[in-house]
Amino acid sequence: MELHRLRYFVAVAEEGGITRAAQRLALAQPALSVQMRRLEEEVGAPLFARSSQGVTLTEAGRALLPHAREVLHQAREGAAAARNVAQGQRGRLSIGYMIALAYDMMPQLVARLRAELPGVELDLVELTVASRKQALLDRQVALALCMPALDHPDIATRHFCSQRLVVALPVQDPLARLRQIHLSRLQGRLLIDLPQGSEQPGATSIARHILRQAGVSMPRAHSVASVHSALGLVLAGEGVAILPEGVSRLCPRGIAFRPLAGADRGMDVTLCWHRTEQSSLLRRALDAISGHWKGFSAQTPSRTR
Numbered sequence: 001m002e003l004h005r006l007r008y009f010v011a012v013a014e015e016g017g018i019t020r021a022a023q024r025l026a027l028a029q030p031a032l033s034v035q036m037r038r039l040e041e042e043v044g045a046p047l048f049a050r051s052s053q054g055v056t057l058t059e060a061g062r063a064l065l066p067h068a069r070e071v072l073h074q075a076r077e078g079a080a081a082a083r084n085v086a087q088g089q090r091g092r093l094s095i096g097y098m099i100a101l102a103y104d105m106m107p108q109l110v111a112r113l114r115a116e117l118p119g120v121e122l123d124l125v126e127l128t129v130a131s132r133k134q135a136l137l138d139r140q141v142a143l144a145l146c147m148p149a150l151d152h153p154d155i156a157t158r159h160f161c162s163q164r165l166v167v168a169l170p171v172q173d174p175l176a177r178l179r180q181i182h183l184s185r186l187q188g189r190l191l192i193d194l195p196q197g198s199e200q201p202g203a204t205s206i207a208r209h210i211l212r213q214a215g216v217s218m219p220r221a222h223s224v225a226s227v228h229s230a231l232g233l234v235l236a237g238e239g240v241a242i243l244p245e246g247v248s249r250l251c252p253r254g255i256a257f258r259p260l261a262g263a264d265r266g267m268d269v270t271l272c273w274h275r276t277e278q279s280s281l282l283r284r285a286l287d288a289i290s291g292h293w294k295g296f297s298a299q300t301p302s303r304t305r
Helices: 003-015 018-025 029-043 059-086 105-116 132-137 206-214 227-235 245-250 280-292
Strands: 048-051 054-057 091-098 120-127 143-146 155-163 165-170 191-193 220-223 241-244 255-261 267-274
Touching (some): 003 029, 018 029, 018 054, 054 059, 105 120, 105 280, 132 143, 132 267, 143 280, 165 206, 165 245, 191 241
Antiparallel strands (some): 048 054
């Protein structure tokens, strides 16, 4: 049953005549009559009782009318929904985030997107350094807030911000009495290291990069995949960790966070998405973010080797 015939049928039923309906529809009267006869053939029953005063609905026509109106309404709703999705007004946006940003950047990001895209459902997915690349490549998330910066040829990035680094150490450690800790004071201490963010051969973690640049040696006690694991090992007395400042918002008991002095860089936070992704919803999300954070700009994160 073709949609345009249902629309013609509703018009004839509401106007009570072929002539008035043809005028309303801007159709020739004979053409409209043909369409109504074809609809009756398709239904298999007369829909109109014709007289010199016009037409009235038969019992079959009265049964069809509410269904025809509902079908037309659903068609209009479907078309509007499709337009909204195409324009980025509606839909579902999956956003991945690193746990280190859950109490810092992520709340600001979500609040901004909810304000700017009120009709969009947000799916929030926790990622790790190990899982984030594949989540983006497999389109499990459309957008990811990554730290350290992710460097992969199939993933587009925009620089979001940089976080300064802090040293996480047990509160009873003598260095915890200092207001800040210079890199040189970490010489010989055991390091609990997080993985590198770069896909480049020979890449090292941010911590090992800045230590090498400063000529400071810290034996690696453990290499872990998550901030939670690093903090657990700090609590266990297995070493100290060099982490982004936002981690201190997790407020774990027994751990002190002190600003790291003498580092030549902080840790990049970037927004990442699959390079081939062209959805209007993603573009609107990026526009909403860039309109709020003026420092947010297209940039490839620096590589650490």
